[in-house]
Amino acid sequence: MxxxxxxxxxxxxxxxxxxxxxxxxxxxxxxxxxxxxxxxxxxxxxxxxxxxxxxxxxxxxxxxxxxxxxxxxxxxxxxxxxxxxxxxxxxSYLPEMLSEEEVRDIAKEKIEELGAEDISDMGQVMGVLMQELKGKAEGSVVSKVVKEELS
Known part of the structure; x- marks a missing residue:
């Protein structure tokens, strides 16, 4: 349904x-x-x-x-x-959201894949991640994780 x-x-x-x-x-x-x-x-x-x-x-x-x-x-x-x-x-109508750790694992993969090195690459990483995680994770969680990983 x-x-x-x-x-x-x-x-x-x-x-x-x-x-x-x-x-x-x-x-x-x-x-x-x-x-x-x-x-x-x-x-x-x-x-x-x-x-x-x-x-x-x-x-x-x-x-x-x-x-x-x-x-x-x-x-x-x-x-x-x-x-x-x-x-x-x-x-109750939304699918189960990814945990922060699951988001972190995916973010690390994408950062490595894109060759991102510092916070100046955050926009590029966020663009790719938000397309992939649309409806699976909150943007604020993704943003927080990417900032932490690039800092």
Whole structure:
């Protein structure tokens, strides 16, 4: 079952079960997915691939993590906790992300392959790695690992 189909099925189930928090998150995701689908259409109907759906979900997680950070700075732990719950719900639809060590191993390989020697080669390494790890690792983790390896 495609990720988008699973989200839609869970949306219906959340309505039946009256799970308001989950329902709010899933409706938000549905909206974001439909927006992306419309922007991707070329002359008629268009369906999002799982890869495109994952991109939308990862963007939603990133936005919520930024909100959590801001809420915690503003001493609004109640709002931060609500955002953390939303992140958990969204993460349940994402594939398992690579660990930092797995990212490090792949990064070391690419750095050696590209002949990168110092931090000035970071852009080149990041470009190649992000293409390879799209949907498998968070950009912030990849960036951190590459910086550490090139320093």
């Amino acid at each position: 495609a990720i988008k189909d699973k989200i839609m099925a869970d949306l219906k189930q959340a309505m039946k079960d009256k799970e308001q928090d989950k329902l709010r998150v899933l409706r938000s995701l549905k909206s974001k997915l439909l927006e992306r689908e419309i922007s991707e259409r070329k002359g008629g109907e268009g369906e999002l691939s799982d890869e495109q759906t994952i991109e939308v979900l990862m963007k939603a997680v990133k936005q919520r993590k930024e909100s959590i950070e801001q809420f915690e700075k503003g001493d609004r732990n109640d709002l931060a906790d609500a955002e953390k719950d939303e992140v958990e719900i969204i993460n």
